[in-house]
Amino acid sequence: MEIEKKLEFLGKAAQYDLCGEACSPMVHRLKDDLGRWLYPAVLPDGKRVVLLKVLLTNACVNDCLYCANRAGRDCPRMAFTPEELASTFDALWRRGLVKGLFLSSAVDAKPDDVMARMVAVAEIIRRRYGFPGYIHLKVIPGASKAAVEALARWATRISVNLEAPSPEALKRIAPAKNFTENLFAPIAWIKELVEEGKVLLPAGQTTQFMVGPGGEKDRELLRLAQSLYRDFGLRRVYYSAFQPIPDTPFEDHPPTPAWRENRLYQADFLIRRYGFTVEELPFDSEGNLSREGDPKLLWALKHPEFFPVEINTADYYQLLRVPGIGPRSARRIISARRKGNINCLEDLKRLGIVTKRAAPFITLKGKKPTFQMSLI
């Protein structure tokens, strides 16, 4: 089969894996003149690049209920050889069309055998073609620790898709996968390998949840995310709103609304960057985040005892609790205060603060500024 056809087909098949904040199925993909599927992405260091995002194969022995590649689904199946994929990547890189690789795979053989082919791709790209840049490799569920270590040696970033926050939720969407042995164990191994200095992984490890069809609650997802950040050193947790795929058991399952994914990212950001704990977040009686307002604003409205915050004396973490003030603007406020008082909303606006959101929750030299309330 022609390489171009494989590239187009297996590039399209990789769209459900998230590899960076701007690298999701929602983001417009680039197509070059040969019809290849290339994805804009944001690397961990903030650089915007184009990645070749592709599956090694879409043939799979597993039957996860939501997946386009599940065994028995009627669709064309194809696979790259490691040589084919490595030389294709090299050609794209030398033409300046891509700056990195995101490689995942369905499971057409024993997990370690699939991983060995992924290792071969990365090894050829690094050793033979001398590519020094970003390579994100996906761990195949059920792989051994030795196979994970071999994969991690060539990767800039590695990831294991947990898909669900508990064994029960995983059973509902991927009955053949064992949450603890197939998915959680590799996350712990990767942490150990990094701590023991056996692998470098400069961009660390990440994971991804499929949001919706497992019946999980937002609180469960965020509790596990918090533990993954705190106890396992994960760099990012990605949340993928479920979209039904024709000719799968979940084809009639309602799609997960985009606002739920958005709220999860907002809450995740509060945990990672703002010093919030999951238990502080405003969940409803079912354990889900509200559609009506962002979690930080709803927390602020529920905690009048914390406000108003005096902008001229509050510490960094007090400032971060104010709606409209983020890490960068909190640092700007602290820096500006060294030169004198912040006297009015105009001063705050100049520092990048969203004053219509912050105003109800602050004082400036002891006085409450006038404001109009916003729930956006």
Ligand code: SF4
């Ligand atoms: S193992 Fe991966 S590719 Fe195979 S059916 Fe499950 S999610 Fe799809």
